[in-house]
Amino acid sequence: MTVAPERRPLVFERLEHVTDALRRAGHRVTGPARRVIEALFAADGPVSAEQIAAGLDGRQSALELTSVYRNLERLEQIGAVSHVHAGHGPGLYALASTRDREYLVCDRCGRVTSVDPEALDPLRDSLRDAFGHHARFSHFPIHGLCAGCARAPDPASPRADRAARPRRPARARTGA
Amino acid sequence: MTVAPERRPLVFERLEHVTDALRRAGHRVTGPARRVIEALFAADGPVSAEQIAAGLDGRQSALELTSVYRNLERLEQIGAVSHVHAGHGPGLYALASTRDREYLVCDRCGRVTSVDPEALDPLRDSLRDAFGHHARFSHFPIHGLCAGCARAPDPASPRADRAARPRRPARARTGA
DNA sequence: CGCCTGATGCAAACGGCTCGCAACAGGGGC
DNA sequence: GCCCCTGTTGCGAGCCGTTTGCATCAGGCG
Structure with missing residues (x-):
């Protein structure tokens, strides 16, 4: 990969x-x-x-x-x-880049996907409108399950915590 | 409060x-x-x-x-x-509740706002559509600035990190 | 009611990071 | 070009949140 x-x-x-x-x-x-x-x-x-x-x-x-x-x-x-x-x-x-990348982290496999911050602007706008919260995903990313892991059946251990703590920190992958 | x-x-x-x-x-x-x-x-x-x-x-x-x-x-x-x-x-x-609350954290003042997960579903949907990522904000919350802090001028130290690390952990406040 | 096994208490270790302090070395001033 | 002042380094110790090892203890099935 x-x-x-x-x-x-x-x-x-x-x-x-x-x-x-x-x-x-x-x-x-x-x-x-x-x-x-x-x-x-x-x-x-x-x-x-x-x-x-x-x-x-x-x-x-x-x-x-x-x-x-x-x-x-x-x-x-x-x-x-x-x-x-x-x-x-x-x-x-x-x-640092002129506008920092933001990140999606898979809690199961640990994959880190970097995304263009502009792609998250609509999302940010609706959060601001609904809660007054100005979200930033460059320092603390968005967690959840990547497409692959979401599709896969529940693994033996449902404790996402562990998977997200790889021995060697995952290198960010360039994403969408 | x-x-x-x-x-x-x-x-x-x-x-x-x-x-x-x-x-x-x-x-x-x-x-x-x-x-x-x-x-x-x-x-x-x-x-x-x-x-x-x-x-x-x-x-x-x-x-x-x-x-x-x-x-x-x-x-x-x-x-x-x-x-x-x-x-x-x-x-x-x-x-644990039948559907866990999700959280917004202010990186400046440390305030934690708990929100109804349903309120974030549209946002989740658009994330899934755009990136295939199934987001979950109950374990790792959404960070950024709360309305008050976003309005306020830059404080002496722009290092949000510190503010978000209060000596006694902030208790979650029930939000929107 | 006794025994097996899982849970506890205590101490030590761990990972990620910060701090204190004496020794060192950039680089502005001469 | 050199010196001295002060910021930076190296190294050790410390901190916080969490985990692990291990001997001892006590639930609860038989």
Whole structure:
């Protein structure tokens, strides 16, 4: 199941744009900071802090987990990064795009489908009209069952919880 | 801000129905098990395992937290209980109703609004049509901003994360 | 009413994340 | 180009919510 790499208009298209923004915000561009940014550019979808710290499975050099979190937080503050909580697992981080993708998570198989936020606007509008609630599915996604799992009969364990907590966090798949 | 107690048609309307179901499923009805069930009947909304273990702020006798979790899991297995993850805090447990309430969470002020699942059916339908995804907002709610917070200007810290992690978990408020 | 087996209590571990603190190193100022 | 100030790092410890291991205890069937 290969997945088309998801390339949306990013807030910062190149590494130097991010480092410039960091400096403009009064931050320093250190080795670890740069490596976190590199990892995010190298990743083919949202990744966990641990994956970044581990150097994306050896593709990059390893870093301190603490430092990764601190850098991700800084990058998030300047709007270069955003993260999503896909179920119980760790938060997944990605370079921020001009309008962040939103996500559908299958509680059975753990699949994460990324969708164009515009596609959810009608839905958002009706929620706002009905409840005054301004919904955002980029940080906490929409859970439920994907088409395949909804079709399948009940599995042995109906506890969706477990399935949604894969050992290695699921990589987001580009969707509709 | 007092809240109308939320009483929906429960899967098991009385304590004995739950204990019967437990026995039918081959479980024993022990002291702690009974006290967890009592606490759920006594609670006026979804509560955390810790609140149950603490005896609902003294209204009940205290229990081992581990035991509370184990009982909640069993009760969930037999369909007597369900839980919701309202943001980063602990899971909140309640007696299962014939059709579980669904939730809207404000990422700024932490407010949890419970809504009638039927009110979200149109939304669910359009999601199913567009993505084949069968959405469920009873376990992982809809996040975003409540009417009040959406109206208010950006606060000092735009990090919604923090606000949504109140020290004491927010009690669900009965909504629309 | 006794025995078997499932439930409990307690302690320890776990995953995800945060914090404290001394040592280190960007990069503005000279 | 160098120095010093201050933000950042590395490492350890800690936190919160939850799970697990294990010896002991007690429901409830026979």
